[in-house]
Amino acid sequence: MRIFTDIAVRQRSAVAVLVLAIVIMGVYSYAVLPRESQPDIKVPLITVVVPLPEAAPEDVENNITVPLERQLKNLKGLDELSSVSSEGVSITTCKFLPSVTVEEALQKVREKYNIAKTEFPADAEDETISELSFSEFPIITISLYGADLSVLQPLAEKMKDELEQVPGVLGVDLAGNLEPQIEIEINPEKLASFRLPVNQLIQTLSGENVDISAGGVDTGNVKPSVRLPGAFKTAEDVNSIVVYHVEGRPIYLRDVATARRTYKEPTSYARESGKPAVSLSVRKRAGENIILITEIIKRGIAEAKAQRFPVEINYTISGDQSDQIKAMVSDLENNVLSGLVLVLLCVFFAMGLRNAMFVSLAIPLSMLMTFVIVKMMGMTLNMMVLFSLVLANGMLVDNAIVVIENIYRHLNMGKPRVTAVLDGTSEVAWPITTSTLTTLAAFGPMLFWPGIIGDFMSYLPLTVIIVLTCSLFVALVVNPVMAVLFMKRTAHGEGGLASYFTRTGTVLVGAYEVTLRRFLAWPKTTVIGGLVLLVLSFMMLGALGKGVEFFPEVEPRVANVTITGPDGMSLETSDKLAREIEKRLPKSEDIESIQTSVGTGGGNFFEASGDQSHRATVTLHFKKDSERKGSPTQYLEQLRTLVADIPGAEIEVKKQDIGPPTGAKVNIEVSTENQADLVDAARKVRAIVAEVPDVVDLRDDHRAGKPEFKLTVDRQKAALMGMNTQWIGNFVKMLINGRRIGGYDEGTEERDIVVRLPAALRNDPTVLESILISDLMGNPVPLSTVARFDYVGGAGSLRRKESRRIITVSSGVTAGTDENVVRAEVLKRLEQARAGGVFPAGTQFRFTGESEDQAEAATFLMQAFVVALLLIGMILVAQFNSALQTTIVMTSVIMSFIGVNLSLILHSQKFGIIMTGIGVVSLAGVVVNNAIVLIDFINIKIAEGMDVKEACVQAGKTRMRPVLLTAVTTMLGLLPMVLGISFDFFTFSWIFGGDSVAWWKPMATAVSWGLAVATFLTTLYVPTLYLMTYRVSLLFQRLFARFVQGEETPVVQQVAAAEVNGKELEDAYRAASEIPQR
DSSP, X not given: OHHHHHHHHHTHHHHHHHHHHHHHHHHHHHHHSOBOSSOOOEEEEEEEEEEOTTOOHHHHIIIIIHHHHHHHTTOTTEEEEEEEEETTEEEEEEEEOTTSXXXXXXXXXXXXXXXXXXXXXXXXXXXXXEEEEGXXXXXXXXXXXXXXXXXHHHHHHHHHHHHTTSTTEEEEEEESOOOEEEEEEEOHHHHHXXXXXXXXXXXXXXXXXXXXXXXXXXOSSOOOEXXXXXXXXXXXXXXXXXXXXXXXXXXXXHHHEEEEEEEOOOSOEEEETTEEEEEEEEEEOTTOOHHHHHHHHHHHHHHHHHHTSOTTOEEEEESOHHHHHHHHHHHHHHHHHHHHHHHHHHHHHHHOHHHHHHHHTHHHHHHHHHHHHHHHTTOOBOHHHHHHHHHHHTTTTHHHHHHHHHHHHHHTTTOOHHHHHHHHHHHHHHHHHHHHHHHHHHHGGGGGOOHHHHHHHTHHHHHHHHXXXXXXXXXXXXXXXXXXXXXXXXXXXXXXXXXXXXXXXXXXXXXXXXXXXXXXXSHHHHHHHHHHHHHHHHHHHXXXXXXXXXXOOOOOSEEEEEEEOOTTOOHHHHHHHHHHHHHHOOOOTTEEEEEEEESSOTTOGGGOSSOOTTEEEEEEEEOOGGGOSSOHHHHHHHHHHHHTTOOSSEEEEEEOOSSSOOOOSEEEEEEOSSGGGHHHHHHHHHHHHHTSTTEEEEEESOOOOOOEEEEEEOHHHHHHTTOOHHHHHHHHHHHHHOEEEEEEEETTEEEEEEEEOOHHHHTOHHHHHHSEEEOTTSOEEEGGGTEEEEEEOOOOOEEEETTEEOEEEEEEEOTTOOHHXXXXXXXXXXXXXXXXXXXXXXOEEEEOTHHHHHHHHHHHHHHHHHHHHHHHHHHHHHHHOOXXXXXXXXXXXXXHHHHHHHHHHHTTOOEETTHHHHHHHHHHHHTHHHHHHHHHHHHHHHHTTOOHHHHHHHHHHHHHHHHHHHHHHHHHHHHHHHHTEEEETTTXXXXXXXXXXXXXXXHHHHHHHHHHHHHHHHHHHHHHHHHHHHHHHHHHHHHHHHHTSSSOOHHHHHHHTXXXXXXXXXXXXXXXXXXOOO
């Protein structure tokens, strides 16, 4: 390792230039790094959406979903196959194993789709095959309100066109908007009086609405083009068209129908604080800077309001991720800076100003290097990257402290400055490299975390590995150069406060020596006492702990009240329910804005296609943590009670959590051998779950069949008249839904011209049966001649998983309740009911959602912990060449659980599978560093001939300051997050709490307390354990010689004459062997 330092010291100017380059590139990289609240992760999860217009769910399942599943189910790397067959659309979802890239998954699905589509009906429309991308969710929503929708519509469309021109914007989605069209409402009676069939009328109109280019005419010098402009421009143009003749008299369209400019039937409604609105949801491209995009958008909408909006029109901005990101970045930046200040103060008081300046270089240089690497890797600056820097904040100075301390020690020996730097650095190069590798070994396994959660959390270990590697580079290359240039032979902490702290440290070292000697006098008692403390901590956690959680429960910034009615529920009915919820919302100053959307998927990525008229969402946006007076969680609990008795739909009150998406707290997939039993089994499961305490928002995804009129065609009569089922079906579809006969230009937009029956007539089957349709000879006959309408019930959406139909029963749990206890109670009651024969034969339950994610995460983290211990063990064995000493070091990992358990008890926190779990794995690599330093020094002293007991004491005294300093700096770096208090260096004010701080606090407390207790016990427990194992190893060598070799050697004879427990044993062994023992 010395070669790197040698080169750096010889090429000091080059290192200085390199440092300057790191600063410039780091600052630039930090400035231009795209900001996101959460990592932009790519998940191999592909959806295939295939529309089959107006088809019933069973027809969609049989004609689209089943043929597609037959091709997809055998795809290599496919982890899970699920589908939803709804009216008019099939949505199939393919979840692949993490080893499959998104590009590979897309290609595989497309190949199988091309095979399956040969079996689809002819009227199946073009598919949409897409990947799940979290970056494509809206980053900001703008709601225009204050005027009639006819006034808002053109303004919203113009804004949409302008926003889509903003660099980085992927698309803008309108909701609540009205789309203009010319609608031709036919009069069946007048058509019948002229014996004019509808299809003939449509054919005539289609032939008139054309613009034709007829070539050019050669006039000699020029060749002007010939153009026939026949396309309709206005509704009056349409009304004036001659559509028929009766006895030589022209029949105009106005004589049999009415053309007028109107709007298409709305597919969604939007409201802002109860007022009609048009909302624009903006989506960005992957990897683009949210903050820059939203600033341009907000500036553009403000200019539009000031310059061209009518005075009565207002707008609100909601769901602005840039505000959340800026708040989160600010929180974490202030935590980094607050921790940095605390770390530097600690180093200053312990090492003096000059040496503290050398050490402090490690933090900014390491972070700036990290920003450069993160930028080169195409990553974004998000909550995971920023917290990784908070976590590593105090650890960045560890290597620098050891290097500077050792260089300073060699310099005070009287060595020349260059020699002191080279000797001091090379002496500790391998130990600090080893300690860094052990930390990296703890984080390394987490890079292989599978699934969406793994992709999300992997940014943490990756960033920590990068920044700690950079800190090692700074310690071995930059710090030695700085020491050569500026270090002086001065006493630590000369003068002032630093001198006071130095004297205080001397007193502490003396007290520590006395304590350690007492522990070493009773090694067995000390070791057993440590184990007792460990067991007691687990017993206390079992008695006083708050349970287990997956991710931390934090106060939300956004919450949704989702309404889901039966399939076929009209948009007006959904809107009525949404208005009722708006009325019942409790008044609160903590709510920033309220948006209502009716006829949308409620944020469900997998059900965003097809008819969504039965869905509505009321979205509540709360103020920032620092501006709120109350608890959003308590507000939502109150709201849940107020809306519980609203009939006609399932109503779910759910907050938007920080972090990767997870399923419901309780999520049970029900399947049966006989499909006819499925609905009955799901209803019984739901009834049982409803009786379990603390269950809220209970629902299932089975929907009652949508009522429908079935059109029955008399095929024999139809055939005699030259018609078929498709001909008749398309004719009826035109009467009800309308037939587009072309378009017309309105400004820059092309609008539709549609022929259909008036609303009062198209909803009456009797009227529909009386409409004239042309037979083979062109003669008009009533539709009732060949077909009739029958009222029947239909099937609701059909869900399948692994080619079997399922119904999912799900619920949440009340705030503060241990969801694992609730799930266990649900499972117990379901099994009791199964044993009692309550369910149909062959009924199966599968707990998925959060419980499945939690189990997978817990399994992985346990495996990662074991792998981390093995990797750390291998590194330690390579350094110490001793399995026994490696085991001693690893005990510090086990003892850190005492601190973790205490943190959960004292802070009244649940054991977080993710946050506490990662904290435990992280500790494995951090706490061993102190033990490495101690044992390495003990070995050196024993090799020099010192008595083992005295070597333990001297090692503890000599290494106590760097051990405490590295541990304290790590804890101080996390202290602002543990306490929830930091200083805002931009506004020069104190910050209490924060939206992101609450999410990260469990991990910060676990690491801080675990490290604190492990450090305290390491300084006492490790030397004591070393002494005891050293003596026991001598005893085993004696037994080995006696019983394996068959006789005692002179060495063993002298050792045997000594006491087993005492200094005489060590002296006898050394005298007999005449070699120093390690």
